[in-house]
Amino acid sequence: MPQPVHFASLLDALPQQVWQADAQGRLLWMNARLAEALSRPALPTQLARWLHADDRATFDERWAEAQRNGRFEMEYRLNDHWVLAQAQRLPDSMLWLGTHTDIGARRAAEARLRDADEVWKLALESSGDGVWDWHVQAGVEFFSDRYLRLYGFEPGDVDATPEAFDARTHPDDLAQMDRDREEHFSGRSPLYRNEHRVLAKDGTWKWILSRGMVIARDAEGKPLRMVGTHTDITDRKRQEAQVWQQARVDTLTGLPNRRSLRERIERALALRAMRSEELAVMFVDLDHFKEVNDTLGHDIGDALLVQVAARMQDCMPSGGIVARMGGDEFTVLLAARDAAAAAERVGHDLLEALSASFGIGSERVYVSASIGVSLAPRDGLEIEALFKHADQALYEAKGAGRNRMRLFTAALHEAAQRRARLASELREALPGGQFSLVFQPIMSLRDPARTPRKAEALLRWTHPTLGPVSPAQFIPLAEASGLIVDIGDWVFRAASAQALAWRAAGHHDFQISINKSPVQFLSERGHRARPDWITHLRGLGLPGNALAVEITEGLLLERDEAVAERLRALRAAGLAISLDDFGTGYSSLSYLQHHQIDTVKIDRSFVAGLENGDKALALCRAIVTMAHELGMEVVAEGVETETQMLALRAMGCDWGQGWWFGRGVPAQEFEERWLSPAAEGPAEAATR
Structure with missing residues (x-):
């Protein structure tokens, strides 16, 4: 399995051979040290294949047992070279991460020890480890010179007793050390093995690997003599701690x-x-x-x-x-x-x-x-x-x-x-004809009694069993699922057809605003085959100014050049670009310097506060003044009272939209209420 480059480099630097295997014992990955030892075999390959024939049966038993307890440890010959294999199953995985530590020198030395005790000790010393020789029942323990110097001592500095270094063992490690000794003394474990910390002469703690074996027992089977080594593993522990830290912090x-x-x-x-x-x-x-x-x-x-x-x-x-x-x-x-x-x-x-x-x-x-x-x-x-x-x-x-x-x-x-449930059933809404549009008038504040020349197309979903579903509920679901792309195309085509119909009926400059989600813009990157809005308008014979596209500040936050290019193309084709919910974003004014915006829409939260104090009034007036200075028009959303309408008109706001003028209604009702010769005025409609 491929590893991240920095992690693989760290593993290559370890003195051990590192490998990853599956539950069947197949090697899936190995570090450089193991790859060189095996002459870079093709992966995957069975680990047992590379073991000495005499070790394979034991390996199969130990590996099967490891699948139950999650840990594996065994000494075997790999390409006729003795190694200590240790592995652990990775959390929430069937994969294993293991190491091979070279124990060739120790195994060779242990073999010679059975023939000649002094030769065995000399071999252990030559492997670079410190040697200890414990006469258990006599309470005497001898330490080699290399052993003593491992902790900064010279020969003669330390008493030849087991307590001399047991007392320098970290308190947190003593209990496990005693358990591991007892496992070997009782014969349940053929070798003694334990990792613990020892306090060196200079006051630092050294991590060591202690390994040993009872070489003599009395008539009752109790240990008489035990010989072993200490290996400094401080660097390995530090590297393991670093890996653990990276994995969990x-x-x-x-x-x-x-x-x-x-x-x-x-x-x-x-x-x-x-x-x-x-x-x-x-x-x-x-x-x-x-x-x-x-x-x-x-x-x-x-x-x-x-x-x-x-x-x-x-x-x-x-x-x-x-x-x-x-x-x-x-x-x-x-x-x-x-x-x-x-x-x-x-x-x-x-x-x-x-x-x-x-x-x-x-x-x-x-x-x-x-x-x-x-x-x-x-x-x-x-x-x-x-x-x-x-x-x-x-x-x-x-x-x-x-x-x-x-x-x-x-x-x-x-x-x-x-x-x-709605997210699931939303997929059937478009093919099932469950969507419709309503149109809310956008009235000129310079002459509120005049017939509207603008409207916003608002999407509605009528569920076959739940009835009307709020856009606040289904629009986020449509955006999250990507359905908003096809739904948005449907809205565009339906609004285009309605704009064409009203213009053909004599309302020559009528304009319909539609909302376009950021998801729709982002979906157009790299999808040239998607039906193009501009081409569709030309096919209908409609000028671009028949539609206005409303966008949110969230889209502009992306600073995406592809989005900016698409906005420029829409505007070049004559479509108006309107910035919705203006003033609620993090840094609204900065967008106006980077994009060509025709209209800003004052968010309804500001309009609602016009009757409650000077702050909302000052904010609205500032937005209107700024927009006009930049050559933009202003639409105020959420106008619900005459007082709000009059305040907005007094400050020079261009357009108003809200319940004071009228709610969103189907196209036919919109025609009857506002576009027919006998249509009632906006104030009358609001009180109806």
Whole structure:
């Protein structure tokens, strides 16, 4: 299996031969050291094929046993060279990662020891290891010069007793060392093997591999004499720790990553009942982070994530864990007797901490966060269930306006099921003829009583059993699934046909606005075969100004040259370009310098505030003045009262759209109400 270049280089640098195999014992990948030893064989190849014939049967037994316990260790001859094989099954996988450590010198020395004790010891010394010789029942242990110098001592510095170095063993390693000794003393293990830390003379801890064998027993089978070696494995342990760190720690923030979080949740779930605790899994997603990245650059975005991680950690109670899942997504794990109450407290602190400004260099950056929470055992006892439910709660928090927290409830689950059902049934809506358009008038504020010359085409879905479905529900589903591309083409063709009909009926300059999703623009890259809007208009004999294309600031945030080129082509063909929901984005004014925009639409949230104070009035007046200075017209959305209409007209706003003038209605009703000779005025329509 191919490895990332930097990871493969690290493995090539190890003194061991490193390999990866499947459950059947077939080698799938090997580092350079093993490849050279086997003369670079074609992969995959059976590992057993390269073993000495006398070792294969034992290998098959040990490998089969390893499939049950997840660990494999054996000494065998590989191409007639003795190696120590160690392997472990990778988490959530049927693959194995293993190493071969050269033990040829030790095995040769051990063989000679049976013939001559002094020759055996000399051979061990020549292998580079320190040798120890323990007379167990006498309580005496002799150490070779190389052994002593491994820890910075000279001959004579240390007493010849087993306690001399047992006392220098790290306290955390003593219990395992005693267990491994007993395994060998009892005969359950043919060799003694243990890894532990030893305190050197200079105060540093050295990781060593201790291996040995009882070479003499008394009449009762108790050990009399045991001989072995110490090998310095500090560098290998350091490299293993680095690999572990890379696999479990987010390199940018230093937080646990997704894999590490899953391991911690698994442990917490296993201990939950024993400790009488509940768990809270909190998904934390930054609001508007993409806008920071796109407008200020990824370096600022990365620096922001580092500061966010620090603030989140500051909000954690004892035992609380913050992990980064990727991008701007974080997860918090809490364990408490009342996890819901703990989540409420921590969630409040997080929202408050993350809504305060961030100072990054010379920039002041503002974001907020949305939080979704699931609880164990109430919402599930499996990681996937807790993640799914926290994600559903996060979806609700974002849909409710962001910068807030939501706990998962049964109602949210039902809403998620409804979304899933709608997403599935949305595929049948277009071929089933379930879509329709309604048209909302856009009135001139210079003469509100005049017959409208503009309208916005609004998409409606009438489900055969659920009835009308809100666009706020199905448009995001259509965008997520990619169905918005075909739906958008249908809207364009239907609106074009209606514009043609109204112009043919005598309304020669009538213009219909349609919304075009960013997904539609992005789908056009590299798809020249997709039916072209401009060609379709020409085929109908319609001028480009019969339609206006409304886009959102999210599209312009992409700074995609292909998108910009498409906008220029539409405008060159005569179509008007309108920027919808103006003023709600991260840095609205910057877009107007890079794109040719004909109209800006003041978001309804500003218009709604016109009757409540001077701030909304000042903002609307500033937008109108700025747009006019740049040669653009202004449409105010969400006009619902006469007071709002009069205020907008007084500040020079060009167009108004909203319930004050009229709701969206089917084409025939639109004609009867506004385009026929006997049509009523907008004020009359609004009060009807």
